[in-house]
Amino acid sequence: MNYRAAILLAIPTLGISLAAFLRPMAVVRVPVTGTVFYRGDVASGDIINMSVDPFCASQQATAQATNRSVYTGANGGLQDVVVFVKTGIPPDPGSLSGEMPLLDQQGCMYRPRIVAMRTDQPLVIRNSDATLHNVHVYAEVNRGFNIGQPFQGVESQRRFSDQEIGIDVRCDIHGWMNGAIAVFSHSYFDVTTPDGQFSLDLPPGDYDIEAWHPQLGSSTQTVTVRAGEMTPLVFEF
Amino acid sequence: MRKPATTLLGILILTATLSASAQVPEDGAGLYTLACASCHGEDGAGTDPGTVAFVTPVPDFTDCSFASREPDADWIAVAHDGGPVRAFDETMPAFGEALTVDHLQLVMDHIRTFCKNVSWPRGELNLPRALFTEKAYPEDEAVTTVSVDVEGSRAITNTLLYERRFGPRSQFEVEVPIGLTETGPGSGWRAGFGDIALGIKHALFHSFASGSILSLGGEIKLPTGSESAGLGGGTVVLEPYISFGQILPSDAFVQLQALAEFPTETDNAASEGKWRAVVGKTWTQGSFGRTWTPMLEVMGETELENLDAVLWDLVPQVQVTLNTRQHVMLNAGMRIPVADTTLRSSQIVVYILWDWFDGGLFDGW
Numbered sequence: 048m049n050y051r052a053a054i055l056l057a058i059p060t061l062g063i064s065l066a067a068f069l070r071p072m073a074v075v076r077v078p079v080t081g082t083v084f085y086r087g088d089v090a091s092g093d094i095i096n097m098s099v100d101p102f103c104a105s106q107q108a109t110a111q112a113t114n115r116s117v118y119t120g121a122n123g124g125l126q127d128v129v130v131f132v133k134t135g136i137p138p139d140p141g142s143l144s145g146e147m148p149l150l151d152q153q154g155c156m157y158r159p160r161i162v163a164m165r166t167d168q169p170l171v172i173r174n175s176d177a178t179l180h181n182v183h184v185y186a187e188v189n190r191g192f193n194i195g196q197p198f199q200g201v202e203s204q205r206r207f208s209d210q211e212i213g214i215d216v217r218c219d220i221h222g223w224m225n226g227a228i229a230v231f232s233h234s235y236f237d238v239t240t241p242d243g244q245f246s247l248d249l250p251p252g253d254y255d256i257e258a259w260h261p262q263l264g265s266s267t268q269t270v271t272v273r274a275g276e277m278t279p280l281v282f283e284f
Numbered sequence: 285m286r287k288p289a290t291t292l293l294g295i296l297i298l299t300a301t302l303s304a305s306a307q308v309p310e311d312g313a314g315l316y317t318l319a320c321a322s323c324h325g326e327d328g329a330g331t332d333p334g335t336v337a338f339v340t341p342v343p344d345f346t347d348c349s350f351a352s353r354e355p356d357a358d359w360i361a362v363a364h365d366g367g368p369v370r371a372f373d374e375t376m377p378a379f380g381e382a383l384t385v386d387h388l389q390l391v392m393d394h395i396r397t398f399c400k401n402v403s404w405p406r407g408e409l410n411l412p413r414a415l416f417t418e419k420a421y422p423e424d425e426a427v428t429t430v431s432v433d434v435e436g437s438r439a440i441t442n443t444l445l446y447e448r449r450f451g452p453r454s455q456f457e458v459e460v461p462i463g464l465t466e467t468g469p470g471s472g473w474r475a476g477f478g479d480i481a482l483g484i485k486h487a488l489f490h491s492f493a494s495g496s497i498l499s500l501g502g503e504i505k506l507p508t509g510s511e512s513a514g515l516g517g518g519t520v521v522l523e524p525y526i527s528f529g530q531i532l533p534s535d536a537f538v539q540l541q542a543l544a545e546f547p548t549e550t551d552n553a554a555s556e557g558k559w560r561a562v563v564g565k566t567w568t569q570g571s572f573g574r575t576w577t578p579m580l581e582v583m584g585e586t587e588l589e590n591l592d593a594v595l596w597d598l599v600p601q602v603q604v605t606l607n608t609r610q611h612v613m614l615n616a617g618m619r620i621p622v623a624d625t626t627l628r629s630s631q632i633v634v635y636i637l638w639d640w641f642d643g644g645l646f647d648g649w
Binding site (some may be wrong): 197 | 318319323334335338375381382383545
């Protein structure tokens with residue numbers, strides 16, 4: 048092999064090496080999982096009287112919705128808790144998912160009761176009921192709004208520009224309907240499942256992680272995330 | 285990371301949509317039942333407080349005094365964008381993403397059926413108030429008008445006007461001029477009341493279909509002003525008038541007024557005939573925002589015993605709504621003599637109008 052052939056062979060090798068060197072290093076993400084438990088007595092709540100609206104009353108005949116504010120799984124896990132990184136937020140806020148969070152009105156109740164979303168992410172607001180609902184959003188940092196959705200199947204979309212946790216959502220017609228929205232400027236948040244579980248993917252680092260429930264308040268833990276297996280977190284209310 | 289309750293619509297479509305299952309009525313009554321009756325009642329009188337979750341009183345659409353006085357456009361603005369678009373309570377939601385303006389017009393047509401007394405003239409016939417021409421529509425308004433001579437011996441007049449409706453078609457009014465006149469170059473100013481006037485107006489005819497309204501009115505001016513200060517006529521003056529308003533296409537309009545002034549003591553003043561006409565057109569900022577109404581007023585007057593000597597004036601002017609509620613307005617213009625200009629000065633004329641039935645002066649900004 049003469050030196051010319053050696054150079055020709057070396058060029059692609061060097062190119063590949065250089066490309067690999069210049070490529071951004073993949074950010075290591077560590078799954079941080081956990082469970083939020085409720086240690087108090089869970090009141091079963093009263094069956095909501097929906098007789099003021101014939102449609103709602105017809106739905107209530109099968110759904111038996113109650114006015115309880117705390118929902119737990121068989122393991123005592125607490126549903127509807129927003130778990131999020133409060134301090135130590137990574138420089139990379141995470142990408143905006145193409146998925147659009149949904150706030151639905153089904154059986155004259157909000158489904159889900161708690162919506163967590165990113166700033167500037169479209170929120171789909173849908174009325175799946177064959178009766179009039181209004182969606183009155185009492186934002187304080189962001190701009191609130193109040194829209195009427197008189198038909199089954201009507202949808203609107205809204206975005207929130209700033210982080211705000213605990214935006215009240217109410218229907219002024221059906222007083223029992225209330226929900227909440229949590230808006231984050233990053234993607235490091237989750238809402239607990241019916242058995243209280245949550246999952247966050249975080250780069251290694253030190254964080255304050257908060258668990259927030261609209262009626263029970265909040266609880267914060269300081270956590271150091273390292274590459275490798277993480278001990279599941281436990282929050283208690 | 286798992287995202288709760290998401291839907292994979294993917295594309296960022298920021299408009300309201302109706303699914304294929306949505307059954308949208310195409311008649312006003314059906315639309316009203318679905319979108320309005322839960323709060324406003326099937327009969328328009330409002331639902332029982334116990335059946336809704338808010339405490340804000342809802343208006344009674346069967347009350348003609350309330351329901352007749354604002355035009356459809358204002359109602360549709362509130363239904364489309366919600367109460368805050370006119371600085372009303374935010375409990376009234378915005379339906380503009382679920383219903384089109386055409387839908388809302390159908391709803392309005394149905395709401396108009398709740399007032400059973402057709403004697404009440406529709407709010408559309410309440411045309412913008414000109415600086416001088418008396419409009420035919422009976423109103424609940426307070427107006428303060430300032431006139432300033434721009435040349436010659438100067439005079440500033442501030443006229444306070446209070447108008448109040450009674451019954452479907454009638455109105456009475458009280459007008460109190462307060463004048464400030466320069467008694468001579470460099471010799472100071474005198475202030476005082478002018479001739480206070482009491483008036484009454486009644487709409488003889490009105491038709492929303494034809495866009496017309498015709499009223500007959502009259503005023504009596506009392507000699508309360510100082511004649512020597514140039515603030516009063518020194519005699520009682522009777523002033524019958526007739527006013528006509530006509531809606532034209534494209535938010536334009538014309539208003540006409542003819543009046544006569546008959547002093548009871550002809551030694552002090554002559555009987556006069558006056559006529560006024562104003563044409564204008566209203567533009568709205570955005571869909572439901574501030575309105576601007578440029579107008580041109582033409583006025584003539586003559587002594588009834590000398591009909592050849594006619595004084596003509598032109599008054600270009602612009603009225604604009606000042607606040608979100610749109611019940612406080614300003615009109616500014618210039619009264620320009622076009623005949624006998626040597627003895628008469630041009631005047632800057634400005635009024636602030638407060639439609640007090642729609643709320644306090646400081647409400648709705």
